[in-house]
Amino acid sequence: MGSARPSLLCVYAFAVLSTLPFPADADFALLNVQGNYSIQSYCVMYNHMLSHLPTDLHTAHMYQLQNLSWLELCEPGDIPARGFPNTMLLVKRGKCTFARKAELAVHGGAHGLLVVSHDPLVTPSGSDLMPDNMSIPLALIRQQDVINMSQLGKGSLWAALVAMPKSTFNWSVLIIFALAVGTVVLGGYWSGLCDVEMKKRKCKQEDGEGKLDNKEKEDTLDISTSTAVIFVLMLSTILVLLYFFYDYLVYVLIVLFCLASAMGLYKCLLPLVDRLPLKTCIISTTSLPFMHKLPQPQLIVLAAACLSLAATWFVFRHDDRWAWALQDLLGMAFCLNMIQAVRIPNFKGCLILLSFLFIYDVFFVFITPFLTKSGESIMTQIATRPSNSTSKEMIPLLFKIPTLHLSSPTLCQGFTFSMLGFGDVGLPAPKIYFIFSVISYAVGLMLTFVALMLMQMGQPALLYIVPCMLLTCTIVACIRRELSMFWSNTKFTACAQH
Ligand SMILES: *[C@@H]1O[C@H](CO)[C@@H](O)[C@H](O)[C@H]1NC(C)=O
Ligand SMILES: *[C@@H]1O[C@H](CO)[C@@H](O)[C@H](O)[C@H]1NC(C)=O
Ligand SMILES: *[C@@H]1O[C@H](CO)[C@@H](O)[C@H](O)[C@H]1NC(C)=O
Ligand SMILES: *[C@@H]1O[C@H](CO)[C@@H](O)[C@H](O)[C@H]1NC(C)=O
Numbered sequence: 001m002g003s004a005r006p007s008l009l010c011v012y013a014f015a016v017l018s019t020l021p022f023p024a025d026a027d028f029a030l031l032n033v034q035g036n037y038s039i040q041s042y043c044v045m046y047n048h049m050l051s052h053l054p055t056d057l058h059t060a061h062m063y064q065l066q067n068l069s070w071l072e073l074c075e076p077g078d079i080p081a082r083g084f085p086n087t088m089l090l091v092k093r094g095k096c097t098f099a100r101k102a103e104l105a106v107h108g109g110a111h112g113l114l115v116v117s118h119d120p121l122v123t124p125s126g127s128d129l130m131p132d133n134m135s136i137p138l139a140l141i142r143q144q145d146v147i148n149m150s151q152l153g154k155g156s157l158w159a160a161l162v163a164m165p166k167s168t169f170n171w172s173v174l175i176i177f178a179l180a181v182g183t184v185v186l187g188g189y190w191s192g193l194c195d196v197e198m199k200k201r202k203c204k205q206e207d208g209e210g211k212l213d214n215k216e217k218e219d220t221l222d223i224s225t226s227t228a229v230i231f232v233l234m235l236s237t238i239l240v241l242l243y244f245f246y247d248y249l250v251y252v253l254i255v256l257f258c259l260a261s262a263m264g265l266y267k268c269l270l271p272l273v274d275r276l277p278l279k280t281c282i283i284s285t286t287s288l289p290f291m292h293k294l295p296q297p298q299l300i301v302l303a304a305a306c307l308s309l310a311a312t313w314f315v316f317r318h319d320d321r322w323a324w325a326l327q328d329l330l331g332m333a334f335c336l337n338m339i340q341a342v343r344i345p346n347f348k349g350c351l352i353l354l355s356f357l358f359i360y361d362v363f364f365v366f367i368t369p370f371l372t373k374s375g376e377s378i379m380t381q382i383a384t385r386p387s388n389s390t391s392k393e394m395i396p397l398l399f400k401i402p403t404l405h406l407s408s409p410t411l412c413q414g415f416t417f418s419m420l421g422f423g424d425v426g427l428p429a430p431k432i433y434f435i436f437s438v439i440s441y442a443v444g445l446m447l448t449f450v451a452l453m454l455m456q457m458g459q460p461a462l463l464y465i466v467p468c469m470l471l472t473c474t475i476v477a478c479i480r481r482e483l484s485m486f487w488s489n490t491k492f493t494a495c496a497q498h
Pocket of ligand 4: 036037153154155156
């Protein structure tokens with residue numbers, strides 16, 4: 001394996017672990033409730049894969065509401081003798097699955113089930129919740145709304161469920177796209193700068209001007225097939241472990257993310273701070289007993305700033321209003337650093353690594369649904385938290401952009417996010433045809449989002465990105481008759497050219 005440094009590979013494995021693009025799909029619906037005093041709409045959350053709701057209030061059927069919000073409805077004995085014919089039921093969340101509640105509700109003759117939730121709303125889903133046996137609409141409603149409802153009138157309340165009109169275009173996907181392509185361009189540019197710098201040094205050295213520092217040796221990864229196999233096996237193992245022990249390992253990922261992204265941010269900002277004219281304030285080192293060589297104070301300040309930014313994210317990571325922005329910033333620094341650090345010197349290495357990542361992605365998105373109990377892919381479950389998990393934590397290895405719900409700004413204040421795994425951003429790209437790599441990357445990512453919208457299911461982004469990049473680079477190399485040089489490029493040989 002030679003120069004393929006294991007520690008770098010490990011951090012890189014962590015960076016490309018999650019590769020799922022996820023458009024925010026706000027499964028919000030409106031519950032129109034009518035009492036004999038007034039009418040009011042409430043925001044509920046349903047699952048469009050399970051229940052098909054009318055989009056027009058006039059075609060929606062009204063049912064009498066039956067308030068059992070103190071009851072979980074988990075036992076057949078919970079159903080009253082006369083059942084609940086022609087009603088929409090309100091039951092308490094918890095104690096048993098949504099499927100169990102729905103089964104009993106149908107058994108009692110109900111025409112709709114509203115599960116009253118104390119916690120924030122989620123899209124109802126579960127391994128035993130299938131469209132085939134879900135004959136009534138199921139939605140989650142906030143507890144405070146159920147209390148509010150009682151003011152609508154004395155006597156019985158009537159209710160109808162209406163799906164919210166979807167906004168025509170999901171802008172958050174566009175922002176995610178810009179974020180990803182911007183990161184790839186910046187990362188590639190940075191790594192290009194480093195290459196030029198290194199080439200200069202190497203050439204100087206060849207001219208007999210001084211020696212290369214040990215630290216500044218060639219900083220690239222020679223990827224052989226065996227390295228790539230080990231790398232992808234490692235990646236798969238981490239992902240499967242995460243799937244089975246999500247509730248514990250998610251904390252490991254969160255802490256690692258904090259450390260790695262703080263480090264990434266530090267490295268990104270270091271060149272900028274180095275350029276600041278701060279060199280004048282240097283603390284005298286001789287007065288301190290143990291530290292003869294004190295690091296420059298501005299670097300300590302920078303390190304502290306980066307760490308505290310990561311710590312801020314850690315503390316406020318559940319605050320949906322703004323924690324995502326910090327996560328994106330830290331994630332961008334992390335990915336930039338990975339793109340810069342994992343430099344693969346030739347096309348052969350890129351081809352091998354990208355091919356194995358391609359197989360990894362397709363396997364975990366398209367093949368694992370046949371292996372899991374719930375029929376959902378492992379990658380999707382990791383990205384959106386496995387349904388059997390009791391943890392409230394989400395894995396942080398994703399770019400997140402909230403969707404603006406323009407259709408209902410005040411009623412449904414829940415946040416939904418479009419997401420893109422870091423694994424789709426921190427890819428190794430052939431550096432020679434940088435412009436072509438970036439363009440083909442953007443095209444591949446765009447195809448992914450189109451596929452997402454057309455198929456309405458999780459897509460392995462690398463399925464589109466990898467062929468786009470590899471094909472484009474091969475074609476360009478063929479046209480320029482540079483294929484053999486490109487294949488095993490040793491870019492430090494051509495000193496005379498620069
Ligand atoms: C619905 O179907 C799934 C699979 O077919 C099954 O596992 C589940 O128990 C069913 N749920 C109910 C409530 O019947
Ligand atoms: C339903 O019952 C709960 C308590 O059992 C009560 O707080 C709430 O106001 C009731 N809501 C309606 C609409 O009757
Ligand atoms: C009930 O909801 C309406 C509209 O959202 C709001 O104006 C009102 O203050 C709420 N009442 C209570 C008691 O929460
Ligand atoms: C609403 O219904 C209650 C009982 O069913 C009745 O006492 C009340 O007068 C009604 N209010 C209006 C505004 O119709």
